[in-house]
Amino acid sequence: MLPGNTIRLEVLNLKLGRVIRGEIGGRGGWNVSAIEMSLFQPISTPLFLFLKSKLHVEWSKSEEALTSTATKKGGLSTGDVGAVYKYNNILFDVKVDTESKIATTLTFTELIPSTKTIASFKLPDYNSGKLDIQYFHSHATLTSAVALTKSPMVDFSATIGTQTFVIGAEAGYEPSSGRLTKYTAGISVNKPDSSASIILGDKGDTIKASYIHHLDESKKTAAVGEITRRFSLNENTFTVGGSYAIDKLTVVKAKLNNHGKLGAVLQHEIIPKSLVTLSSELETNALDKTPKFGLALALKP
Numbered sequence: 001m002l003p004g005n006t007i008r009l010e011v012l013n014l015k016l017g018r019v020i021r022g023e024i025g026g027r028g029g030w031n032v033s034a035i036e037m038s039l040f041q042p043i044s045t046p047l048f049l050f051l052k053s054k055l056h057v058e059w060s061k062s063e064e065a066l067t068s069t070a071t072k073k074g075g076l077s078t079g080d081v082g083a084v085y086k087y088n089n090i091l092f093d094v095k096v097d098t099e100s101k102i103a104t105t106l107t108f109t110e111l112i113p114s115t116k117t118i119a120s121f122k123l124p125d126y127n128s129g130k131l132d133i134q135y136f137h138s139h140a141t142l143t144s145a146v147a148l149t150k151s152p153m154v155d156f157s158a159t160i161g162t163q164t165f166v167i168g169a170e171a172g173y174e175p176s177s178g179r180l181t182k183y184t185a186g187i188s189v190n191k192p193d194s195s196a197s198i199i200l201g202d203k204g205d206t207i208k209a210s211y212i213h214h215l216d217e218s219k220k221t222a223a224v225g226e227i228t229r230r231f232s233l234n235e236n237t238f239t240v241g242g243s244y245a246i247d248k249l250t251v252v253k254a255k256l257n258n259h260g261k262l263g264a265v266l267q268h269e270i271i272p273k274s275l276v277t278l279s280s281e282l283e284t285n286a287l288d289k290t291p292k293f294g295l296a297l298a299l300k301p
Helices: none
Strands: 062-073 076-087 090-097 102-109 115-123 130-137 140-147 154-161 165-174 179-191 194-201 206-214 222-230 235-245 250-257 261-271 274-283 292-299
Antiparallel strands (some): 130 140, 165 179, 194 206, 206 222, 261 274, 274 292
């Protein structure tokens, strides 16, 4: 994902609290199925609440996809081009950005029964390698990730639950210092037309409570609310948002918090399975600041 000061398709996502099933691992390699913790949380951010409804991911025999994104903030523009190729239980994902950095992810499903193995690295940064192993059970998920460096970091996560209730936790460990680098826990309750979750993160410094209510059967039109409390800063953030399906091919999403930050997304399916997304973000309390704009294109044959 791009840094927090930029906008792209994955960042502006309003499916708060919903279990996303069957997602292919992103650069972080953690997004097999995740409950998104915030209105605009990147899907590939290392999350922890994983739950699979099946023992394996269903793959088509072969599949290709092309993606392209562009971001502009002030006079600075950045972008990237990516390609995905999938054959049987192997997926190869490569992305090249405007800074000549190459990010590569190789995913193996069912290499060992009920598991997914993900290897990722970035060039020319040879210390960016990472290996993820994920195990799925009908009511539980275990994951482990190891950074392939001289001083490796190890992440663990575990989840147990059903289609309606999920509880999970995540922790990061640094063997060289013997300390925990992070720990997070959360629960989620899901119903056919709504979902609610509570997340305790940042080593207990932040708590988030969120709720989403779907207003149609397709779940493209929804209302979302989130409350975030950061204890160290004695700060509260209230966010409301929603998504609306203009038609079968076009969806609009927006969110606004009590600090005046407004974000909006327009997503259109130009041809089956191929999407173009326009996004923007601005500070309503500081209109002199330059708004951020983004463009994403995903093509799938």
